Amino acid sequence: MKELTERQRLVLNFIARFIDEHSYPPTFRQIADHFKITVKAAYDHVTALKKKQKLRMLDKSSRTMEIIGSVSDDNDDEQKCFKDIPILGKVAAGPRILSEENYLGSIRIHRSMLKKQRRYFALIVCGDSMTGAGVMDGDTVIIEKNETAKNGDIVVAMIDDGYTIKRFFKRNKSIKLQSENPAYYPIYCNDVRIVGHLACVIRSY
Numbered sequence: 001m002k003e004l005t006e007r008q009r010l011v012l013n014f015i016a017r018f019i020d021e022h023s024y025p026p027t028f029r030q031i032a033d034h035f036k037i038t039v040k041a042a043y044d045h046v047t048a049l050k051k052k053q054k055l056r057m058l059d060k061s062s063r064t065m066e067i068i069g070s071v072s073d074d075n076d077d078e079q080k081c082f083k084d085i086p087i088l089g090k091v092a093a094g095p096r097i098l099s100e101e102n103y104l105g106s107i108r109i110h111r112s113m114l115k116k117q118r119r120y121f122a123l124i125v126c127g128d129s130m131t132g133a134g135v136m137d138g139d140t141v142i143i144e145k146n147e148t149a150k151n152g153d154i155v156v157a158m159i160d161d162g163y164t165i166k167r168f169f170k171r172n173k174s175i176k177l178q179s180e181n182p183a184y185y186p187i188y189c190n191d192v193r194i195v196g197h198l199a200c201v202i203r204s205y
Contacts, residue, residue: 094127132180
């Protein structure tokens with residue numbers, strides 16, 4: 001049996017890491033986006049990996065992919081230092097908007113910035129209501145998944161099917177979501193679902 005090409009090895013390693021981090025395989029679109037190739041090229045690489053008995057699929061759906069045997073990754077040292085965090089859409093730092101919960105790619109973060117045994121995702125900030133906390137329009141925020149919050153935490157919360165990033169305060173039975181910009185009034189509500197806490201902010205100048 002022919003050996004894997006360099007690109008096939010990288011694709012196989014990406015699929016294995018994705019399954020390890022998410023507990024389900026990536027789509028062909030996610031493979032294509034990661035490697036900046038077409039969806040057809042991603043499908044062709046997966047087909048080649050099947051023929052070389054490195055992958056199995058129950059049908060033509062990428063979500064049924066399974067790794068056969070173990071995967072040797074020449075980039076083990078890099079993987080020990082970095083983690084790919086999925087970017088899942090946009091979040092409002094201003095008037096509430098519906099979150100665009102679509103996979104927009106991933107961002108690689110050094111593991112020293114993350115807590116062990118915690119799950120993370122990333123969002124792109126829209127708006128300027130949190131500038132006082134150093135969260136600017138266009139920033140990428142890394143969010144630690146957590147459904148509870150303490151007073152003063154900066155959280156991503158869902159209200160009326162919209163997502164927003166604000167500072168959390170609970171007072172009696174009411175919850176206040178406080179902006180960090182005096183131009184915006186706080187949001188008072190009783191029914192809030194906490195999605196996660198702000199872990200770090202990534203900004204390109």
